[in-house]
Amino acid sequence: MDGEATGRARHALDAYLRRLGVPRPERADLETLARLQDRHLRTVPFETIDFNLGIPVRLGEGAVEKIAHRHRGGGCYELNTAFALLLRDLGYQVDLLSGRTLHDGRRAPLGVLGGHLMLKVTIDGEPWLVDVGFRWANQGPLRLRERGPQKDENGEYRILDADHGDVVIVHDGVPRVRLETRPRDPEDFAATLWWFATAPESPVTGTTVWASIVTGTGRVSLLDRTLTREEHGERIRDVLDDDAFPAACRRWFGIELDRLPTLPPLPADPS
Template structure:
């Protein structure tokens, strides 16, 4: 990522170029990213192929002001952090679900060195607002819950929020290309929850705004307000709440292959 692209990316998330490579700068970039760039799976239902090529990710997230899911969001955030001088390692994770742990490479998260090792994750939907310390054994309070990182088998780490497992993080460094097969599975398999639902969600100054199908959800603390939108309101909502324009309303499509 060149200097022009870095500046445009920082403008996209309304962040100044950090003066130092430290934990405070990482925290600021992390929360601003969550507030500006939505977690969304709309490409799957708009017939847009998802590429993990850095130029394609940059075009989608920065130029077209869209969002994405973990491989896209954390993949490009890693490139930004690297361009700013942060040492970054890509890590694979298996997500905790009703039936236990999901498959390997189910999730992509980042290890970032900045006054110590941090878990940075701008691609999990609702998660911590700020990076989590990877070498602190106790509870870590965050606006979205109390997090704890617990050692698991084979050197892995369980990431817990309010006592419940979010995902199991590997320690082995990965390349973005390692996630391509699972990224393809997530966007094509009928067993992937991404092919069965529509979601677009981002952090706000007071809570979270989510468009789930045609249902608009605003959450502030424990308060949750839902409203079903008419067809004409959906496109306006993507523009007003998430900052991008679509030429048609996405609908859940039958997965291919």
């Protein structure tokens, strides 16, 4: 990377930190990692709007630019590869891990192989699991070697051993992800990313839109036209028409839309 490209990359990572509202930390320790992960989940939404709109989705530096300069979020591939670059720039040892979802919040399908991406961050020889790209992600690092319950602001997690060195991440009693523990390269996810962006069977194309962000009182999630706000344990659901949808994206996720995604029809008026 030449000097000009290096300067652009550093400028984007500095803008990334400003988006998170975190000054450049002095130490690459566990406390800083936990703060960065929590701030990421509160400021950068998990969202799949570009898949719906047919806009190219990029990993790594392209995802950093999307987060830092376009003020957008992204899917797990985007958010976690971008966060990996930021963490490495701050001095952390980071590996990409490949997983598959076991439950999507509505049912328990076996997700596509390699359909989820998480991070292993090693600090003083201790590996931690970090995820900023999943609705049921832990809000703080999970100790990879721990097999007992690990309490988190998003619930209780357990890491169970599986065949072939894999582990299963259980959240509040529900198996969410089966995860390989061998490191992967970003290129290993390219074919699956293409499938997500183009296949009719993909969960993020067609008329489907997902978005989620942690708030001070709970979480706000979007699935197609349904916006769900979790506030102090209470759930409030709104069905969004074509005018309310972009307004909700702007208000809750900070996303400015120049065109509406393809959405399912509004439900029939019960009256």
